Amino acid sequence: MNLLDITLILPLAAFALVLFLSGDAAKKAAIGFALIIFLVSLGLLGPTLAAPAAMNFESNVAWIDSPAIRYHTGIDGVSIWLILLTTLLTPISMLISWNYIKERVPQFYAYLLLLEFGLIGVFMSLDLFLFYVFWEVCLVPMFLLIGIYGHDRRIYAAVKFFLYTMAGSVLMLVAIVYIYGKAGGTFDYIQILAKLHNGQLHFEPAEQMWLFLAFFIAFAIKVPLFPLHTWLPDAHVEAPTAGSVMLAALMLKMGTYGILRFCLPMFPQAAYNARIPIITLAIIGIIYGALVALVQPNMKKLVAYSSVSHLGFVVLGLFTFDQAGVDGAVYQMIAHGVSTGALFMLVGFLYERNHSLEIKDYGGVATCAPYLSTVFLITTLASVGMPLLNNFVGEFLVLQGAARVNIWWAVFAGLGVILSACYMLWLYQRAFFGPVSHEVEHHVTDLTSREWVTLIPMIALMVWMGIYTQTFLPSISASNTHMLGQVQSKEIANAR
Amino acid sequence: MPANFMPSAAEYFRFAPEIILTIVGTLVMILEAMTGDRDKSSLGYVSLLGLAAAMAAAVAANNDPGLAFQSMIIVDGFATFFRVLVLGVGMLTILVSTNYLSEAKANSGDFYALILFSVVGQSLMACANELIMIFIGIEISSIASYILAGYLRDDRRNNESALKYFLMGSFATAFLLYGVAWIYGLTGSTNLGEIRTVLSHGTAPTAMVGISAALMLVGLAFKVSAAPFQVWAPDVYQGSSAPISAFMSAGPKAAAFAVMVRVFYTSFDSISNQWEPVFWIMSLATMVIGNFAALQQRNIKRMLAYSSIAHAGYVMVAVTSHSAVGTAAVMFYLASYCLMNIGAFAVVTWMARDGEKFVEVDDFSGLAQKQPFVTAILTVLILSLVGVPLTGGFFGKFLVFKAAIDSHLMWLAILGLLNSAVAAYYYLRVLVVMYFREPGASTVNLPPVAGTLRVAMLVTTLGTIALGIFPGLILGFATQSSTLGK
Incomplete structure (x- = not known):
């Protein structure tokens, strides 16, 4: 058992423990555990960054003998960042819920820990079956978080979220089982890749396309790729703030991570052949998401649609099959987790104060809550891709990668950047400037120290990721180079 | 024909579980008459002991597998698996029933004796190697279940349920x-192996063999409630007492599947190209009808009835795959299905209360706030029925569809799994009302979770989780036994 396994098991142990505590004790214990888990996970960073292209902290033991299912886990230069983002955002999500969650408190924190367990598992699995298990495990706590602690239409949103994901993932299960038979009885991702390489395993083009689609649809629902995104606005708007943060920052990344980890390396030819329609959908998503965000009267919905737009960039980057594009996509995955996570937190803070998510109920917040407004502005600028802040790096690299392959992709995707400035700054103008109403003046107070504690790491990351990319990019690049090396078969090279 | 008609000791030993159960059943009936008006729960414990002894005998018999009584009985791993399964179902049913019967003032030895006799029939079905034996097993099992379905004789719904079950059931057995x-x-034979030999020569007229296989399939499909012979199930499950619904949806079904696999994989092996397409259509129809009809249900017993039809459809998928992997999948699936279904009905039993007043899905509103223990139990069981990983239900489904894909039944696997996504909707409704709704009138004055019922809930839930995390517990044995002693 290595440090990675401990990082995985701790949330599960904490989940079981917190479930048996009550009220404040549960809350404190949960936050304590989440912080410990974060500190433990930091220990993963050093060794992984030393060898980002390889799998670090690998464990490989049999779970079930027949069919051969292995507990095979490990992290490389991409998954490490997603795991750290998970372990960082879990305690933060707990802290922002400190006052907001008043009923059924222990369960709330327990579900967050269970979700953390599932997410860490997804990002470290190197066995297709194991991956599927964690993938589904994530579903249950999020379903309960939305359904119990959400807003008015929470039940509808929770059920829709569950069914959409479930419907997508059953097809993936068919594909996983099919691969098992074809690969000579193994779910092991590393072995499957090795067999694909030395020719022991070969998928016919049509076969490969079907398998690719079965995986891709499951992931595309999660991303969500236009036109499979309709569950997202509902889930986001109805979820409690912590749920929205986890959903936007991490659960959407399960989809893009799945594409990067499984779709591209296992079915490179199919992925390459399908890139045009997929990129078209991604660009439609970028523009459509931005246009819909522009007309949203509801802040949370606006941020939710902006996620559709931002995630379109990630998918675009992944399917450029270009080093810069894929690097940018991964960078954007993490950057979006930070900035959109922070946006949802800030919107949540406003809701806690004024009990409204409608933009028209605000105005002049800058006068009565200057610090909150400043932090919101920084986050807004990060989100619209201002240079020196995190999203800029990802979007720039994606556009660069896209432009190298086809300039028109970059042109249309670039529209999304412009539109994002429109909807975010317009939101900022309407909510934070202008005359201050009596309601707002009365209710909207400035940030509390607890809120500062949750926001400082987010702001720091936005700036750090924007200024000093050297911390993050080399490891991401190294992993991606390794992956692209596997992907670029002769056929793809010839097609270029 | 051997000259010596006297069975050997080893043969009696192979038949010991049925002998033990019959003796204990008779004993319970005698004790019932002797104990007069006293509390009859102790008879329940006697029956439990009898079942446990029979289970031990069944396991012991597997150490010396083989034929018995002029090859009318066969003891192999497959038979042992199903014997232990139906005996376990009997035990769980008794654990679920005792308290219910006391409350309904209907606790009597007859009930336990009927359960024991019904289990004798199912156990016989599991190890029958001969068509007449199969018929006798089915009849013993069914006649006892007909009476059990109408056990509360003052209850109108019980009567309707029993009559319906009896009429339709006897009609099906006639087929x-x-x-x-x-x-x-x-x-010229009723022995499964001999039929197989004769049919493999190919001299018998194919059409007529096909018709006779179809006639037998009608009877068996009725017992497992596979479409289009499933219509009785919702009415009967809804009308019977909840513990009996638990029993009927598990034991007889598992035994009938055992018979189906043994007859079709052994005797009708050589005409598999005739029955496989029929099974393909039936399994798909069963899944679709079960799941889509369940979407409409408000009554939880009816919903579970339709869900159990859908689950029969999943098992049929594994039977259709016609392989050793498929057989192992049938076995594993039925084991986990019995656990989760009996567990779910145990919760319904607890919730329903006097005269089964609270059997709507909505009656579970707000249970999470009132009774976290039962909520946790039902959550695990429902997630297992949905097929969420780390539960037995998921692993069963995985094995079933893996068997189908291995046998190149790609479309059946895809359609079946999409079906299970549909199923998620109605199962989720139970979770939705339990967790997301506010408590209503039905959750006022919740009864305590009585001793034996609590045991049943814990055993089923922990069993479900254990099968999900350590499927090897029974999968190894199932795989070893999946070749059938032909």
Whole structure:
């Protein structure tokens, strides 16, 4: 058992423990555990960054003998960042819920820990079956978080979220089982890749396309790729703030991570052949998401649609099959987790104060809550891709990668950047400037120290990721180079 | 024909579980008459002991597998698996029933004796190697279940349920018997192995063999509630007492599947190209009808009835795959299905209360706030029924569809799994009302979770989780036994 396994098991142990505590004790214990888990996970960073292209902290033991299912886990230069983002955002999500969650408190924190367990598992699995298990495990706590602690239409949103994901993932299960038979009885991702390489395993083009689609649809629902995104606005708007943060920052990344980890390396030819329609959908998503965000009267919905737009960039980057594009996509995955996570937190803070998510109920917040407004502005600028802040790096690299392959992709995707400035700054103008109403003046107070504690790491990351990319990019690049090396078969090279 | 008609000791030993159960059943009936008006829970414990002894005998018999009584009985791993399964179902049913019966003031030895006799029939079905034996097993099992379905004789719904079950059931068994008669006429034997030998020569007229197989399939499909012979199930499950619904949806079904696999994989092996397409259509129809009809249900017993039809459809998928992997999947699936279904009905039993007042899905509103223990139990069981990983239900489904894909039944696997996504909707409704709704009138004055019922809930839930995390517990044995002693 290595440090990675401990990082995985701790949330599960904490989940079981917190479930048996009550009220404040549960809350404190949960936050304590989440912080410990974060500190433990930091220990993963050093060794992984030393060898980002390889799998670090690998464990490989049999779970079930027949069919051969292995507990095979490990992290490389991409998954490490997603795991750290998970372990960082879990305690933060707990802290922002400190006052907001008043009923059924222990369960709330327990579900967050269970979700953390599932997410860490997804990002470290190197066995297709194991991956599927964690993938589904994530579903249950999020379903309960939305359904119990959400807003008015929470039940509808929770059920829709569950069914959409479930419907997508059953097809993936068919594909996983099919691969098992074809690969000579193994779910092991590393072995499957090795067999694909030395020719022991070969998928016919049509076969490969079907398998690719079965995986891709499951992931595309999660991303969500236009036109499979309709569950997202509902889930986001109805979820409690912590749920929205986890959903936007991490659960959407399960989809893009799945594409990067499984779709591209296992079915490179199919992925390459399908890139045009997929990129078209991604660009439609970028523009459509931005246009819909522009007309949203509801802040949370606006941020939710902006996620559709931002995630379109990630998918675009992944399917450029270009080093810069894929690097940018991964960078954007993490950057979006930070900035959109922070946006949802800030919107949540406003809701806690004024009990409204409608933009028209605000105005002049800058006068009565200057610090909150400043932090919101920084986050807004990060989100619209201002240079020196995190999203800029990802979007720039994606556009660069896209432009190298086809300039028109970059042109249309670039529209999304412009539109994002429109909807975010317009939101900022309407909510934070202008005359201050009596309601707002009365209710909207400035940030509390607890809120500062949750926001400082987010702001720091936005700036750090924007200024000093050297911390993050080399490891991401190294992993991606390794992956692209596997992907670029002769056929793809010839097609270029 | 061997000259010596006297069975050897080893043969009696192979038949010991049925002998023990019959003796204990009779004993319970005698004790019932002797104990007069006293509390009859102790008879329940006697029956439990009897079942446990029979289970031990079944396990012991597996150490010396083979035929018995002029090859009318076969003891192999497959038979042992199903024997232990139906015996376990009997035990769980008794644990679920005791408290319910006391509250309904209907606690009597007859009930336990009927359960024991019904289990004798199912156990016999599991190890029968001969068509007449199968018929006798089905009849013993069914006649006891007909009475059990109408056990609360002052209850109108019980009466309706029993009558419906009896009429339809006897009609279906008649089909089975007719099929047996045909096959005897065609092959001159009722022994499964001999039928297989004769049919593999290919001299018997194919069409007539097909018809006799179809006639037998009608009878068996009725017992497992596979479409289009599933219509009885929702009415009967809804009308019977909840513990009996638990029993009927598990034991008889598992035993009938055992028979189905043994007859079709052994005797009708050589005409598999005839029955496989029929099974393909039936399994798909069963899944679709079960799941889509369940979407409409408000009554939880009816919903579970339709869900159990859908689950029969999943098992049929594994039977259709016609392989050793498929057989192992049938076995594993039925084991986990019995656990989760009996567990779910145990919760319904607890919730329903006097005269089964609270059997709507909505009656579970707000249970999470009132009774976290039962909520946790039902959550695990429902997630297992949905097929969420780390539960037995998921692993069963995985094995079933893996068997289908291995046998190149790609479309059946895809359609079946999409079906299970549909199923998620109605199962989720139970979770939705339990967690997301506010408590209503039905959750006022919740009864405590009585001793034996609590045991049943814990055993089923922990069993479900254990099968999900350590499927090797029974999968290894199932795989070893999946070749059938032909």
